[in-house]
Amino acid sequence: MGPINFDVQQGEILFIVGSNGSGKTTLLKLITGLYPPLKGIIQINSQPVNIAQFNYIFSAVFSDFHLFERLHHSPQIDSTNINKYLQMMSLDQKVSWKENKFSTIKLSSGEKRRLALVIALIEDKPVYIFDEFASDQDPKFTKYFYQTIIQDLKNDNKIVIVVTHDKRYFNCADKVLVLSS
Amino acid sequence: MKIFEFNKEILIILVYIFLSSISSTFLILIINRTIIESSFGKQSFHIILFILTFILLFTFKRLALRKNRIYLENKIATIRAYISDQLIHANLLQIEQLNRIDIYVKMSTDAKKISKASEIMIHISHSVVTIFFCLFYIALISLISFIIISSLISLAIVLKNIHSQSLLSEIDESINSETNLFQIFDHILFGFKELKINEKKNKDLNRQAYLPILEKVEKLRVRVNFNLSMYMTFLESLIFFFLGIVIFVLNMNIHIQIELINIFLFLLPPVYIITSFYPYLNRAIVAIKRLEKLLNDFDKYNYKTGTLEKGLVHVYPIESLSVKDLVFH
Numbered sequence: 160m161g162p163i164n165f166d167v168q169q170g171e172i173l174f175i176v177g178s179n180g181s182g183k184t185t186l187l188k189l190i191t192g193l194y195p196p197l198k199g200i201i202q203i204n205s206q207p208v209n210i211a212q213f214n215y216i217f218s219a220v221f222s223d224f225h226l227f228e229r230l231h232h233s234p235q236i237d238s239t240n241i242n243k244y245l246q247m248m249s250l251d252q253k254v255s256w257k258e259n260k261f262s263t264i265k266l267s268s269g270e271k272r273r274l275a276l277v278i279a280l281i282e283d284k285p286v287y288i289f290d291e292f293a294s295d296q297d298p299k300f301t302k303y304f305y306q307t308i309i310q311d312l313k314n315d316n317k318i319v320i321v322v323t324h325d326k327r328y329f330n331c332a333d334k335v336l337v338l339s340s
Numbered sequence: 341m342k343i344f345e346f347n348k349e350i351l352i353i354l355v356y357i358f359l360s361s362i363s364s365t366f367l368i369l370i371i372n373r374t375i376i377e378s379s380f381g382k383q384s385f386h387i388i389l390f391i392l393t394f395i396l397l398f399t400f401k402r403l404a405l406r407k408n409r410i411y412l413e414n415k416i417a418t419i420r421a422y423i424s425d426q427l428i429h430a431n432l433l434q435i436e437q438l439n440r441i442d443i444y445v446k447m448s449t450d451a452k453k454i455s456k457a458s459e460i461m462i463h464i465s466h467s468v469v470t471i472f473f474c475l476f477y478i479a480l481i482s483l484i485s486f487i488i489i490s491s492l493i494s495l496a497i498v499l500k501n502i503h504s505q506s507l508l509s510e511i512d513e514s515i516n517s518e519t520n521l522f523q524i525f526d527h528i529l530f531g532f533k534e535l536k537i538n539e540k541k542n543k544d545l546n547r548q549a550y551l552p553i554l555e556k557v558e559k560l561r562v563r564v565n566f567n568l569s570m571y572m573t574f575l576e577s578l579i580f581f582f583l584g585i586v587i588f589v590l591n592m593n594i595h596i597q598i599e600l601i602n603i604f605l606f607l608l609p610p611v612y613i614i615t616s617f618y619p620y621l622n623r624a625i626v627a628i629k630r631l632e633k634l635l636n637d638f639d640k641y642n643y644k645t646g647t648l649e650k651g652l653v654h655v656y657p658i659e660s661l662s663v664k665d666l667v668f669h
Contacts, residue, residue: 201661
């Protein structure tokens with residue numbers, strides 16, 4: 160896979176597109192330091208870095224994400240914020256935040272992914288990664304994701320990287336990186 | 341990486357076992373002496389000695405059990421902490437290559453077997469040392485009896501060594517097959533949707549994978565457990581074989597015969613403990629080897645060289661993220 164080049168600035172949305180097996184998910188794992196690259200460099204603020212030492216900057220919802228009942232990352236959790244996000248993702252009727260954990264994670268696959276998004280938003284990191292997030296969402300929420308959620312993150316000066324197949328929403332991106340197999 | 345290495349803690353446990361075994365042998369010595377010397381009016385002295393020895397036996401056995409339990413549980417906790425530490429520090433490529441079911445089995449089932457063997461090891465060690473002292477006692481009473489019983493015990497040890505080689509590999513094979521069985525369970529649980537809508541796939545998984553492994557596990561378990569039972573029966577019958585020789589073959593004084601029979605009655609519980617706990621001990625030995633292999637695998641692949649080794653570097657704000665000529669295979 161590669162050589163791959165791209166640059167994404169604060170407050171920008173990058174879409175990564177390509178056919179199956181083109182390496183979109185692998186690229187996300189490289190960017191987040193989960194896989195070591197064979198060659199090439201990753202830069203933060205134009206400085207070459209060992210990205211594995213910077214993995215705290217990412218909040219990601221991978222296509223094979225895992226849901227934890229607790230957040231496990233923040234000693235101070237604002238339950239008002241969590242409830243706001245649960246409501247935003249239409250999960251407030253099914254899930255609530257009780258005793259420092261979600262009341263349930265037994266949800267449909269689409270709902271689980273939305274709960275993973277809630278967790279990602281609570282984490283409030285500089286870089287957001289979404290791997291085919293809208294693949295199992297209904298049209299209404301897919302639209303909400305592309306036209307509201309990631310735009311809000313952009314307006315909040317976050318770097319947003321989205322792996323997608325949704326051609327209808329390519330206009331929501333500032334940059335599109337096409338990977339060919 | 342060795343799970344168990346000889347150290348001060350093990351030495352202390354062994355000393356406790358040794359002292360409790362001496363105490364239990366003394367008990368039979370006191371009983372025998374009391375029977376023989378009852379006419380000389382030394383009973384009150386023997387009662388005091390008996391009570392004191394009994395207290396010593398109870399105290400040392402308790403100390404050995406407690407110390408061993410603490411030592412072993414600490415070992416298991418250390419192993420589990422080591423494995424999770426290795427996993428946390430591994431990189432994704434290494435994690436993706438792991439056999440997850442194998443780790444689950446080793447961390448749960450094998451660790452439990454070792455934990456269960458904790459008391460067993462004490463009882464077996466105590467029994468072995470007690471038998472050793474009883475042999476010494478038999479030697480003092482009747483040299484010919486000592487030679488016969490020593491020969492029989494030597495035969496049992498030789499057979500055990502021959503038996504252990506194949507038995508341990510059979511136990512290992514049986515656990516590996518059970519691990520494969522759990523992997524099929526994993527497919528059934530996680531591939532439930534695919535199997536439910538695809539009758540052919542469902543039947544094929546059942547016929548080609550699940551049932552053959554199930555059958556293999558069943559056969560291996562029967563073989564392993566039967567072999568263990570046979571060896572235990574053999575050990576038990578040795579005692580009665582020897583008693584038969586003492587009573588019917590050797591022409592001995594009635595007092596010596598009674599003394600020997602008393603010793604053998606006393607020997608029955610230790611022999612019974614060894615024969616009953618022998619299967620658990622073997623399973624624990626295999627479990628220890630399997631855990632050691634897992635730890636050695638972690639050491640071999642040096643998982644700690646994964647991420648976070650150099651510590652996090654904090655930079656704010658993150659203004660841009662870029663990649664240049666990134667290549668990955």
